[in-house]
Amino acid sequence: MSVTPDSAVATVPPRAQPPGGRRRISRVNAHKRREARTAYVFLAPWFIGLFVITVGPILASLYLSFTDYNLLEAAKWVGWDNYSKLFTVDTRFLTSLKVTTIYVVVSVPLQLAFALGLALALDRGLRGLSFYRSIYYLPSLLGGSVAIAILWRKLFGSDGLVNALLDVFGIQGAGWVSDPDTALGTLILLHVWTFGAPMVIFLAGLRQIPQSYYEAAQVDGAGKLRQFRSITLPLLTPIIFFNLVLEVIKSFQSFTQSFIVSSGTGGPVDSTLFYTLYLYLKGFKSYEMGYAAAMAWVLLLIIAGLTGVNFLASKYWVFYGDTK
Amino acid sequence: MATRSKPLPLLFRPLPRGSRVLKHILLIAFGLVMLYPLLWMVSSSLKPEDLIFREPGLWPSTFTLENYSEGWTALKHSFGYYLWNSAVLTGLTVVANLVACSLAAYAFARLDFPLKKLWFAVMLGSIMLPYHVTVVPQYIVFSKLDWINTIWPLIVPKFLATDAFFIFLMVQFIRTLPRELDEAAAIDGAGYWRVFLQVILPLCTPALATTGIFTFIWTWNDFFSQNLYLTNSDNLTVAVALRSFLDSSGESSWGPMFAMSIVSLGPIFGFFLAGQKYLIRGVATTGLK
Numbered sequence: 001m002s003v004t005p006d007s008a009v010a011t012v013p014p015r016a017q018p019p020g021g022r023r024r025i026s027r028v029n030a031h032k033r034r035e036a037r038t039a040y041v042f043l044a045p046w047f048i049g050l051f052v053i054t055v056g057p058i059l060a061s062l063y064l065s066f067t068d069y070n071l072l073e074a075a076k077w078v079g080w081d082n083y084s085k086l087f088t089v090d091t092r093f094l095t096s097l098k099v100t101t102i103y104v105v106v107s108v109p110l111q112l113a114f115a116l117g118l119a120l121a122l123d124r125g126l127r128g129l130s131f132y133r134s135i136y137y138l139p140s141l142l143g144g145s146v147a148i149a150i151l152w153r154k155l156f157g158s159d160g161l162v163n164a165l166l167d168v169f170g171i172q173g174a175g176w177v178s179d180p181d182t183a184l185g186t187l188i189l190l191h192v193w194t195f196g197a198p199m200v201i202f203l204a205g206l207r208q209i210p211q212s213y214y215e216a217a218q219v220d221g222a223g224k225l226r227q228f229r230s231i232t233l234p235l236l237t238p239i240i241f242f243n244l245v246l247e248v249i250k251s252f253q254s255f256t257q258s259f260i261v262s263s264g265t266g267g268p269v270d271s272t273l274f275y276t277l278y279l280y281l282k283g284f285k286s287y288e289m290g291y292a293a294a295m296a297w298v299l300l301l302i303i304a305g306l307t308g309v310n311f312l313a314s315k316y317w318v319f320y321g322d323t324k
Numbered sequence: 325m326a327t328r329s330k331p332l333p334l335l336f337r338p339l340p341r342g343s344r345v346l347k348h349i350l351l352i353a354f355g356l357v358m359l360y361p362l363l364w365m366v367s368s369s370l371k372p373e374d375l376i377f378r379e380p381g382l383w384p385s386t387f388t389l390e391n392y393s394e395g396w397t398a399l400k401h402s403f404g405y406y407l408w409n410s411a412v413l414t415g416l417t418v419v420a421n422l423v424a425c426s427l428a429a430y431a432f433a434r435l436d437f438p439l440k441k442l443w444f445a446v447m448l449g450s451i452m453l454p455y456h457v458t459v460v461p462q463y464i465v466f467s468k469l470d471w472i473n474t475i476w477p478l479i480v481p482k483f484l485a486t487d488a489f490f491i492f493l494m495v496q497f498i499r500t501l502p503r504e505l506d507e508a509a510a511i512d513g514a515g516y517w518r519v520f521l522q523v524i525l526p527l528c529t530p531a532l533a534t535t536g537i538f539t540f541i542w543t544w545n546d547f548f549s550q551n552l553y554l555t556n557s558d559n560l561t562v563a564v565a566l567r568s569f570l571d572s573s574g575e576s577s578w579g580p581m582f583a584m585s586i587v588s589l590g591p592i593f594g595f596f597l598a599g600q601k602y603l604i605r606g607v608a609t610t611g612l613k
Contacts, residue, residue: 035435038516042431045424046447046491049484053462054450060461071464121351128348134600135355141596141603142362145545146566147585151365154578161364164380193358197607204608253454256547260567276456276548284552289460296457303454 058300064293071287082294093295095270096278099184100252103274107191108247112240114195119202120232133203137196148190149260153177156186177261180271187257187272198243205239206232234319241318245310249303255280275299369583376578392587395580399569400557403584406565411591413475413550413561414543420482421490421539422532428485429494430520434506450488455548463552473556478549490535493606497531498524534606537599541592562588 040047065082067075086093122132142148155161156176163173176182209232217227258272259280266273266281279299283292360382368376369391371384379385396403431437432444466477485491501524509519525532547563554564566588569581596603 032436035516036437039431039435039437039440042427042435042516042520043443045483046428046485049424049481049486050446050450053481053484053486054453054458057458057461057465058453060464061457064460069464071467118354121347126347132351132355133604134596135359137604137607138362138596139358141541141592142545142589144547145589145592146547146563147588150566150570150581150585151361154582155361155364159377161361161377161380164377168380200604200607249452249454253456259547259551260570263571279456280548280552283460284463289464293460296454296460299454300457303452307452 061293061296064290065297066294067290068288069290069293071289075290078290082291083298085291086294086298092270092273093278096266096273096275099266099271099273100254100275103184103188103191103254104248104251107188108244108251110188111192111195111247112198112243114192115198115243116202116236116240118195119199119206120228122199122203123206133196133200137200140194140196143190143194144256146256146260149257152186152190152257153261156182178268180267180269183261183268183271187254187261190257191251191254198247201243202236202239205236209235237318238320241310241314245307248306248310252299252303252306365582366586369579369586371579373577373579376582391579391583394577395569395584395587398573398577398580398584399560399565403562403565403587406560406562407587409554409559410544410561410563413478414540416475416479417482417543418536418539420479421485421487421535424483424485425487425490425535426494426525426528426532427520428491429498430524432491433495433498434503434519434524435516447488447491450486451492459549459552466553472553473559475554475559477553487539490539493535494528494531497528501527530602530605533599534602537595537602538606540595544592 064075066077066079068078069075118136122129126132139148157163158173158175158178160176162176166173174182176186213231213235214227217231222230253276254274255276258266258274258277262268262272262277264277264281266277275295276299279292279295282288282295363382364380367382367384370387370389371379372386372388372390375384375386399406428447432440432447462477462481466472469476471477505523505527506519509523514522545563547567550561550564551567554560557568560568566581566584569584573581
C-alpha cells in the first residue's frame with residue numbers, strides 16, 4: 001500500500017491533492033493523525049505524571065543510592081558503599097528483612113486460606129450472602145487505618161481486651177504487644193483479619209465456574225470432596241495466583257500497623273521493624289537519603305523478584321483452561 | 325429469593341434444614357468474633373475510662389459521652405479542624421483522580437495512537453511499583469519547592485494520574501461499552517471531546533463511583549505520605565492527628581483516643597454503607613482493596 005509522507009499531507013491543503021486513491025488515503029491518514037493527537041492530549045496529564053512523578057524519581061533514586069545525601073549538603077558519590085553496608089554491616093537492615101519476610105510468609109497464606117474457606121462457605125444459594133459478604137469485607141476497608149492500629153495496640157496490650165477475656169478463664173495473659181516473641185504475631189493477625197478483599201475476589205471467581213461441570217461430575221459419581229479437588233480448585237488457581245501476587249506485594253510494603261503499634265520504633269527489640277518502617281527511619285528521621293534510596297531499590301528488586309518467582313512457579317500449578 | 329426461581333442442580337440444593345441452620349449459626353458466630361474488636365472499641369468509647377479494661381463485655385454498665393468531648397479538644401485544635409483538613413485533602417484527591425484517570429482511560433480504551441501497546445504496558449507496570457521507590461527523590465524535590473507542610477505533594481501527583489489502578493479500572497469498563505454509541509455520536513458530528521463528555525462519561529458512572537469511593541477511603545486512611553508531608557500542628561489530617569494524640573498521651577487516655585478513632589472511621593463506614601455495591605464490584609473485577 002502506498003502511504004503519503006506525513007510532511008506532504010501536513011503542508012498541502014486537501015484541495016490541491018490529486019483526485020482518487022491518494023486523496024482518500026491522505027484523508028484517512030489525516031484522520032489517524034488527528035486521532036493520535038487527541039489521544040496525546042487526553043494522555044497529557046498521565047504522561048507528565050509518568051515522567052515527572054514516576055520515571056524521573058526512580059532514576060534519581062538509583063543515582064542517590066550511590067551517594068551520601070542528607071538534604072542539606074551536596075550529594076557525595078560513594079559507589080557501592082550503601083549496598084555493601086546494607087548486607088554486611090547493618091544488622092538492623094537484615095533484621096527488618098527477616099521480620100518482613102516472616103510477616104509475608106506467614107500472614108499471606110493464612111489470609112488467603114481464610115478468604116478461600118469463607119468464599120466456599122458463602123458460595124451460591126446461600127441466603128443472606130450479601131450480608132455476610134459485607135460483614136467479612138468491612139475489616140479490609142478499615143484495616144490500614146491508624147484508628148485500627150491504635151485499637152490493635154490496646155487489644156493486645158497487657159491490660160487489653162484479649163487478656164481481659166483470658167482472665168475470665170483464669171489465664172494470665174502476656175503483654176502481647178510489648179513482648180518481642182509475640183508482637184509480630186499480633187500484626188500477622190491484623191493482616192489475616194483483612195481477608196475480606198481476597199474473599200470477594202474468590203467469590204467472583206467461583207461464580208465463573210460453569211455449573212454444568214459439577215452436574216457432569218455428579219453423573220460420573222464424583223463426591224463433593226472429589227469435585228472440589230478436580231473442578232473447583234484447578235479452575236480457581238488463576239484467582240489464587242492473582243490474590244497471591246497482589247497480597248505479597250502489598251504486605252511487603254506494610255507500614256502503618258507497625259509504625260503505630262511500636263510508636264514508630266519497630267520495637268520491642270526490632271521485632272516489628274518492617275522494611276518500609278526502617279526505610280522511613282533512615283530516610284526521613286536521620287536523613288540518610290542516599291542510604292534510604294538504596295533500600296528503596298533493594299525493595300524494588302525484591303518485589304520484582306518475588307513477582308517473577310510467582311509467575312515462574314505459576315506454570316506448575318496454575319491452570320488456564322484446556323491448554324494442556 | 326433467587327434460590328427459588330429455578331431448580332438448582334443437585335449439589336447446590338439447599339442443605340437439609342438442620343445443617344443449613346447450623347451453617348448460618350457458624351457464619352454469624354464467626355462474623356461476631358471478627359467484629360468483636362470493633363464493637364468493643366465502640367462500647368469502650370462510651371464507658372468511663374476506668375471501666376474500659378475491667379469489663380470485656382460489650383454493654384457498658386455506665387454510659388458517658390465524656391470521652392468524646394474530652395478527645396474532641398485534646399489537641400491544639402478541635403478534632404473538627406482535623407476532620408476538615410482530611411475532608412479537603414480527600415475531596416481534592418477524589419476530583420483529581422476522577423478527572424485525570426478518566427481522560428487517560430478514554431485514550432487507552434477508544435483512541436488509536438502510536439506505541440499504544442507499549443504505553444499501556446508501562447501503565448500496568450506502574451501499578452505494581454512500590455511507592456517507596458519514588459518517595460525519596462519526590463520528597464527532595466517537594467522540599468526544594470518549599471511544599472512540605474502544604475497539601476500540594478499529596479494532590480498534585482493525583483492530578484497527573486499517578487493512581488494507575490483507576491485508569492485500568494476505567495479502561496476495562498469503557499471497553500464493555502458498545503462502540504456503536506461513539507460512532508453514532510460521531511456521525512451526528514460530535515468530536516472526541518463531545519463523545520467523551522456526553523457519551524462515555526455518563527455511561528461510566530459505576531466505574532467513576534468505584535474510583536471515587538476507593539480514592540476516598542484510601543486517602544482518608546493513608547498515613548505514610550500524610551505523616552511525611554504534614555508535620556506542622558496546624559495542618560494535620562485525622563490520621564496524623566490521631567498519631568500525635570497517641571504520642572502525646574502515651575498509655576493514658578484510651579477512652580478519648582478510642583472515641584476519636586471511631587470519629588475518624590465514621591466517614592469510611594458511611595461510604596461503606598452507601599457504596600457497598602460499587603466497592604464489591606470494584607474488588608471483584610480488578611482486585612482493588
